[in-house]
Amino acid sequence: MRIVIALGGNALLKRGDPMTADIQRENIRSVAGHIAPLAHEHELIISHGNGPQVGLLALQAACYTRVEPYPLDVLDAQTEGMIGYMIEQELMNHLPHERPCATLLTMVEVDPRDPAFSNPAKFVGPVYGKEEMERISREKGWIFRMDGDSWRRVVPSPNPCRIVEIMPIRLLIEKGVTVICAGGGGIPVVRVPGTSQRFSGVEAVIDKDLASALLAREVNADLLVMATDVDGVYLDWKTPRARRIEHATPGSLRKIDFAPGSMGPKVEAACRFVEATGKRAAIGALEDIQELVSGDAGTQVTPGSSAGG
């Protein structure tokens, strides 16, 4: 099978872990150990989150005041390099020589008319006190919202429309290369008005699961797996009645309300992929990845009997 595996930020950096290079490296080594056996049988395309990492780079950049912090698209590109490097190296170290890996920088086109641009809602970077927030807001035009007791910058999270580097990604997959791409949901770019093929970066973040669903469609994947630190999608999560959904169709999932920031984007990504392709998607714990692939763990999403493939 051709499988897109989307690695959640929490699969790469456990909640509460300090963000040192060593700890990230150790976690990624363990991730690679879980994934590598699949590469013997399947074609793998790996995507990954970058939330905590882009936050760290934004913090570091904000501390050094002699150069204006770089915009989000550039920070995204930095994390694609950094995380991609660690995943590629650790994965390669678990694979035989004849299964090469490659990490491709990935831009993802978004629509400048996407409603997200008029309603920035995704938190990024450090927290600020009120005064500092007001100063930065005046100076840079950044938009802030309360996150707990502090202020944080919010940016748009527009819908991914097209993977700019899809042609080289496909070429490599077809030659048996395990490809790491679309890290952090890809670098958000918009078409320059009045041109057909010129792009510029935008200050936004793209949801990594939605980008992975798009990637999975565009590489004709047979399966989209979203690996995180929870073993599936739950009904009545965090209540005594919590129970895992083992099998579902997009139709049944779309009737349920998932809290934003929880499983919502993963469920939406699974639904989009299954609806568009008639193939299967799975959401669950990284440790169960073999069983997620075989259909025996997590939440398995398949087309309804009436979907007709």
Next chain:
Amino acid sequence: MRIVIALGGNALLKRGDPMTADIQRENIRSVAGHIAPLAHEHELIISHGNGPQVGLLALQAACYTRVEPYPLDVLDAQTEGMIGYMIEQELMNHLPHERPCATLLTMVEVDPRDPAFSNPAKFVGPVYGKEEMERISREKGWIFRMDGDSWRRVVPSPNPCRIVEIMPIRLLIEKGVTVICAGGGGIPVVRVPGTSQRFSGVEAVIDKDLASALLAREVNADLLVMATDVDGVYLDWKTPRARRIEHATPGSLRKIDFAPGSMGPKVEAACRFVEATGKRAAIGALEDIQELVSGDAGTQVTPGSSAGG
């Protein structure tokens, strides 16, 4: 022709320019404008320096003290993402749709027995006062040398031996993709002792021109061009007798002493490529790149008449 173009740090960020994202972007846009016309006729593989950029990331990381600064291999990976993104986007914006681009993360194998490891000599990152230098030296084991009046960290600059991702790089070139790779000389990795194919990163930097010469050999390039902000290699540089070398053989160049940090590595890279392949190398100004390629500008290095190809 198949051409490897190595973009010098000074071609991307002019000496004395502030390191803002906007200024880098503007310079890279101009670089792309010079290079793009070549992509219509030739297969291009682009590599680039990262000295100032890795220095900036090291400075930013040093300012935020709650997370230990990441090691050099990881910072290198960050710059491959960041600079690669800007080059790819600007180049793509100058090229027709049917000439796609791709940026590949690149590791370069070095030999742990390389003498550079016992004689670290390459400056990286910020300058320090004596007390701080001594404290960091105790805490982290970093090695420092005087750079002017201040102390700076020095790291080894070992010889590049092998490009880990050469197979996917070749695959993409053969399909007409303009490939950006080996940024910053590549991420230095060594083979884990006792294994044949496992790698780990090392705290070192690889000379970008030597890595580009290796890349040019490994992709069977017809030409290696090193583009910088000087219009060629000079004899008696910075004296009234200064004159550009227009044509040379590796044999004649190897008889001349070039000051370290000047044209030395470019000359060595040109000699290695020409000696190993019998093909041509050129060193000169980015603005002259058309003429560097046609053989009509810069310093052109060709095999001697006795080399026999």
